[in-house]
Amino acid sequence: MKLMxxxxxxxxxxxxxxxxxSIVLIVGxxxxxxxTTVRTxxxxxxxxxxxxxxxxxxxxxxxxxxxxxxxxxxSENEALKQKQLxxxxxxxxxxxxxxxxxxxxxxLGSSAKQANRKIIAQILxxxxxxxxxxxxxxxxxxxxxxxxxxxxxxxxxxxxxxxVGSTTSRVLLMTDTTHAxxxxxxxxxxxxxxxGMGKINQVKLSHVPHSLDVRIGDVLVTSGLGGTFPEGYPVxxxxxxxxxxxxxxxxxxxxxxxxxxxxxxxxxxxxxxxxIISSE
Amino acid sequence: MNSRHSFLIGVSIFFALIMSLxxxxxxFEPFRPDWVLxxxxxxxxxxxxxxxxxxxxxxxxxxxxxSGSPLGVNSLTFSICIFVTASNFQKIRNFSIWQQAILVGxxxxxxxxxxxxxxxxxxDVYFNPQYLWPVVTGMLSWPWIFLLLRKxxxxxxxx
Numbered sequence: 001m002k003l004m005x006x007x008x009x010x011x012x013x014x015x016x017x018x019x020x021x022s023i024v025l026i027v028g029x030x031x032x033x034x035x036t037t038v039r040t041x042x043x044x045x046x047x048x049x050x051x052x053x054x055x056x057x058x059x060x061x062x063x064x065x066x067x068x069x070x071x072x073x074x075s076e077n078e079a080l081k082q083k084q085l086x087x088x089x090x091x092x093x094x095x096x097x098x099x100x101x102x103x104x105x106x107x108l109g110s111s112a113k114q115a116n117r118k119i120i121a122q123i124l125x126x127x128x129x130x131x132x133x134x135x136x137x138x139x140x141x142x143x144x145x146x147x148x149x150x151x152x153x154x155x156x157x158x159x160x161x162x163x164v165g166s167t168t169s170r171v172l173l174m175t176d177t178t179h180a181x182x183x184x185x186x187x188x189x190x191x192x193x194x195x196g197m198g199k200i201n202q203v204k205l206s207h208v209p210h211s212l213d214v215r216i217g218d219v220l221v222t223s224g225l226g227g228t229f230p231e232g233y234p235v236x237x238x239x240x241x242x243x244x245x246x247x248x249x250x251x252x253x254x255x256x257x258x259x260x261x262x263x264x265x266x267x268x269x270x271x272x273x274x275x276i277i278s279s280e
Numbered sequence: 281m282n283s284r285h286s287f288l289i290g291v292s293i294f295f296a297l298i299m300s301l302x303x304x305x306x307x308f309e310p311f312r313p314d315w316v317l318x319x320x321x322x323x324x325x326x327x328x329x330x331x332x333x334x335x336x337x338x339x340x341x342x343x344x345x346x347s348g349s350p351l352g353v354n355s356l357t358f359s360i361c362i363f364v365t366a367s368n369f370q371k372i373r374n375f376s377i378w379q380q381a382i383l384v385g386x387x388x389x390x391x392x393x394x395x396x397x398x399x400x401x402x403x404d405v406y407f408n409p410q411y412l413w414p415v416v417t418g419m420l421s422w423p424w425i426f427l428l429l430r431k432x433x434x435x436x437x438x439x
Contacts, residue, residue, distance in 0.1 A: 011332075011333065011363060011366060011367050014332060014333040014334060014363075015333055015359060015360070015363040018333045018334070018336075018337045018355070018356070018359035018363075019356060019359065019360070021337065021352075021355070022337070022340075022352040022353075022355045022356035022359065023352070023356070024352075025341070025351045025352030025355065026350060026351065026352035026353065026356070026398070026402070028351070028352075029350050029351035029352060030350065030402060042345055042351075043345060045342075045345060046342060046345040046346040049297060049298070049301060049342070049346050050301065050346060052298055053298050053301035053302045053303075054303070056302060056303075057302075057303050125303035126301045126302070126303060126346075127300065127301050127302065127303060127304070127309070127312065127347060128347050128348050129347045129348050129349035129399075130310070130411065131349070131395075131396075131399040131403060131405045131411075132348065132349070132399075132403060132405070134348050136348075162348075163348060170348050177403060177404055177405060178403055178404070198405060198406070261306075
């Protein structure tokens with residue numbers, strides 16, 4: 001047994017080293033970016049912990065699923081079939097429209113839009129830093145994901161990938177204070193930027209001049225500028241406009257289209273191929 | 281012999297890590313105590329020659345990685361908190377459990393304010409009094425953690 005009062009290194013020195021290392025980490029983390037091998041392997045290091053912490057939730061949800069009655073399952077099946085029928089009817093139209101769109105684009109001499117590569121991911125329910133809005137998904141570098149890819153759900157834009165490990169990665173939600181999404185108003189094609197405010201059901205439009213034509217109920221879709229989000233996905237709907245002439249800009253608030261507080265399945269999109277842009 | 285003690289301490293820290301990552305119902309989420317810091321504090325008071333600032337720094341880094349905060353924030357705050365407890369362990373040990381709980385509450389307050397300052401500096405977050413709920417719940421859960429870990433320590437004779 002060691003002596004109670006015999007210490008090898010003084011506490012002050014240890015604290016000094018720890019503080020110094022932490023400051024190096026904080027600065028290094030803030031001022032470098034990109035998915036380097038160091039970051040990926042560090043994120044991979046905690047993946048088992050995340051999967052383990054998610055386990056109780058999986059067990060409970062599996063239990064709840066197995067306890068569903070036959071009638072519930074039958075009625076759910078019926079509802080899904082009806083939904084699928086309606087959607088496949090729309091899909092027939094969609095195929096016709098995409099063909100027509102391609103022809104028209106060919107006539108105009110602009111490049112054809114290509115379908116993106118995509119992958120379905122599931123959310124692992126684990127606790128995250130209370131100061132930021134983010135979720136963990138069960139896909140990572142093994143599936144070919146990389147930092148900055150766009151993430152959507154069945155309704156609209158959710159956010160983008162930030163920290164990628166080999167089997168898990170983090171999605172920064174569009175409502176986080178550090179996130180901004182380039183959008184345009186669907187009605188009149190005016191471009192603007194949507195910023196997160198740290199509230200799960202509200203975002204704001206930044207630097208909107210008083211004269212901008214924006215109305216309550218306007219749908220904001222991604223503009224494709226900035227290169228992270230592909231064009232045309234719904235982002236938010238304008239809910240509140242405050243045109244106070246005393247302030248330099250009009251305050252416009254919107255509500256995200258995606259149900260960010262109850263998402264479970266997500267779609268991760270790849271960026272459009274580089275050669276399409278260069279051939280333009 | 282040495283490694284057995286460290287392994288058992290590691291097991292308790294591992295459980296605390298899982299507890300702090302586990303999903304909670306939305307309404308209870310703001311009240312989650314900082315399990316890991318509480319467990320680290322207990323060990324730094326009980327066996328300060330085994331668990332020290334170095335361990336706190338590594339565990340803090342793990343928390344940073346697992347909860348997606350900017351790297352180094354929890355390492356820094358954990359190290360400072362454990363420095364305070366480890367340098368005063370002889371005094372704090374002699375207090376009664378309730379006095380200890382109040383002191384732990386003060387440390388937790390300090391921890392959360394440091395966390396907020398760092399996050400404010402790095403990510404421009406704004407203060408929300410909700411961020412301080414874990415101080416209260418942590419203070420209230422200290423006696424139970426203390427008694428549980430003391431039983432654990434005595435049962436396995438961790439010295």
